[in-house]
Amino acid sequence: MKVLVSDNISEAGIDILKDNEIDVTFDTELSYEELLEEIGKYDGIILRSMTPLNEEVLSQADNLKVIARAGSGYDNIDVDAASKQGIVVLNTPGQNTISAAEQTMALMLGLSRNVPQANDALHKGVWDRNKYMGVELNGKTLGIIGLGRVGGNVATRAKAFNMEVIANDPYIPTERGKKLGVELVSFKEILQRSDYITIHTPLTDETYHILGKKEFAQMQDGVRILNVARGKNVDTHALAEAIKEGKVVGAALDVHEEEPLDVEHPLLGLEDKVIVSPHLGGTTVEAMDNVAIDAAKQAISVLEGGLPRTPLNVPTLQPEAMEQIKPHVMLAEKLGSFYAQWGEGRIKELKITYNGDIAKQEVSPVTTALLKGLLNPILDVAVNLVNASLIAEERGINVTESKSSSIDKYSNLITLEVVTEEGTNKLAGTVFNESDLRIVNINDYHVDAVPEGKLLVSTHTDKPGILGNFGTILGEDGVNIANMQLGRHDIGGMAVMVMSIDSEITDQTKEKLLNINGISEVKEVNL
Template sequence: MKVLVSDRISQAGIDTLEEKGVDVTYNTELSYQELLDQIGDYDGIILRSMTPLNEEVLEQATKLKVIARAGSGYDNIDVDAASKQGIIVLNTPGQNTISAAEQTMALMLAVARNVPQAHNALQDLVWDRNKYMGVELNNKTLGIIGLGRVGGNVAKRAKSFNMEVIANDPYIPAKRGRKLGVELVDLEEILERSDFISLHTPLTEETEHILSTEEFSKMKDGVRVINVARGKNVDHVALYKAIKAGKVVGAALDVHEEEPINEDYSLLDLEEVILAPHLGGTTVEAMDNVSIDAARQLLNVLLDEQLPRTPLNVPIIKPAEMNLIKPYIKLGEKLGGFYSGWIGGRIEQVEVIYQGDIAKQDVEPVTTSLLKGLLKPILDENINLVNASLVARERGIEIIETKSETSDKYSSLITVKIKNNGSTKTISGTVFDEQDIRIVNIDNYGIDLIPEGSLLITDHQDQPGIVGELGTLLGENGINIASMQLGRNRAGGDAVMVLNIDQEGEEKLQEKILEIDGMLDVSIFTL
């Protein structure tokens, strides 16, 4: 198993991988062409913000199963392209929260007191206390745009400097603001009232250039701007003009619209601007945290085939909830795989009915797992929990999901109804004692089947001698029967038989079984 580490992470993350026997390539100097040429050799990649995983690169990543971003931002990863190829993308939010909040305060103090400018002057032996006179944070108004993890920690620290803190975040409830002692206001009020404005938002269509020409024009004269979030949150051309016009008297940017910056970056010409090379999460502690977390989540995907803790393109489930639904995720895949082995063919519609306790949970991962089990055996594609729903819908399969918190016989029951060429087949399953997975009904035939290993299913007439003849035929072909389930709609009517067998046998075996008098159909497959 090979993993590429293409951006700088801590040795602790690399050690975490190597302790599990992973073959790690650590190369932070890959050119774009080298990345294109080599990405197809790896099962996983850990990166930060500098490696471009765009659609062109991902098209070459034929073996890649997981992308782990050691950090929170993922602007350099084409998540949609990864999803189409079934590649899990994860990040490590929260692991560098304190570092980013402290960097914000460092830059806020630096821009308030002109620390770098004064230092640079002294390097040239220029002693000018008046030129570098600053302002206090005390009693100033700080406007925070984005009151998530980092924004909340900045608010706490700013309050300790006796700042008045206001914030804008349409996704944060008022009770969080009250808990932090922060007044939640609209963006317009942030612009009009703030002495300092600090950005802490992800990059979305709504937040790209959230500070641009119009926004700068509405700010009070003498405002100072700090950005330790995403470079494209601030229109740097508009910022340049606002500083030249005297509207903004200082800015401190840890992130930039294009990284790394080049000599054409206009803000380099302004002494009022403090620039840092994206150091928000670059502390010893944060690097260890994000590196270890990225490595562990990547290992969970590659070795244990588990959903990561913080995925970007698969459903996010809290750990406590995951423990409850994990066996049902496995059951879902078994139900889908059972149908594919039993019937197969073109699928028109999949209806999944959740009954009992399972209906109280977030069942999206279960449905996705079912689709994975259903499609993987019949499509020549990489089908997994990332792209199963997407592939199903692209192929015109209608997916219906219903819930009922009542169940007549089982505490939880999952029933799948699959329409194929106008006919519908039904399979039901449940979980006993948290881990014991069973299929309990096939087309209204009650059975008790452990869905593992090689299976043989027959549709036949309920008549004497069929079971004996089948057993004899299997024995003659050296196939041992591990267990047998029988069901019928009435005496002498239609019947079904499901056998766990030790091996599938030769292809001609199916033809021989169909020659048994009263045998209507037979399927042999492995789950």
């Protein structure tokens, strides 16, 4: 077996490959043209972020069986193209958790005690103890946005400095917060109560510029900001303005909106208030060893006919069987995504019930797809058959499956019950004519909604004028209604409406809808 190592990784990983009698080529200087020419010779490739494995390159990879990313991000790999060619793609998430947490603490301490600035001054011959007077961490409030692996480790370390630690993560149950000694609070409370705010979330539509001009305005004066997660989680131009205005007294950033960081960026003119480093969160000897060893071991497993521990695209069934359940896989992912955008409360348990024809099939890929739709908005790793249960377990979510051949109204039905600390929510969907997907139940209200495109989901009192007012506001604001489904139990009681619209609504439009007398809730869902 031949493996190409095309980016710099630790010798520890290369040694494992050689110890397993793998023929290793280490070449980090390949040009794009050379990569196109050489890739077909190899059974596997181990890389980091510099090697581009796009569709063109992979089209030449006739013998490639595995792509192992030594690290977590995989923007440089065309996973879909690899899947079409039957190439297993894997990554090594979690191997640099401690390094990223320690980098956060290093920056927090440096920011508090002005260490980089004082060091720079002293190297220039300036001795000034008063200018670089710092503050203690002891007794300060640390607000953590994202209490996953890294956020949890930061919390533990901050507690050792006698900090009060609060956190916001809607996908983490209260029990995990209690185990860490962390108070789980709203995002608004994080902004208003924290002396320090640190971000530990993946980059998603929800977390892009999660800290911007509006958020800085809500913070208390003298707050300090840290980011060792994803550069675009912070609007850094707004951060620079908040520092100039005195709202934010300091910031420490290991990641940046564009990397390398533009030398003209306004933050670089604020060296007395800002610490920057060139994305070193996972760059330690130990972390580099860990990701290299993990990538090598998983690559060997695949080459020997086994499964990787953290795959990004492993097929789960024979093609014929997968084709048979494909519509249900699509439906399940949409049910999960629908809930992620519509549901509220910290998830404790997921109950998935399969009724009718689908209950006769192997449903593990269907459950996986549902978890993917539900959890992917908060993860930077792919959810799949191998890791879905582990990821849910890490977040304290109990997942149960049940099957029944009994049929009520539908020949097949997937029902999702989500148990949260506030109660239980239910969604159900079915597949008509092998490919027509429908959501047919929302909290026991019968609907017949196509899970596609932009949806508005409202809960309201069933009384005259509600729907008319709803439509009038949307019309006045230039939003076209494509379809509408209404579910109710009793005349004059509560009702649920699912409305398909042709364009997104603004915050102002949503506020108008919520001000309609009788409207309890309006949620936007994009599928």
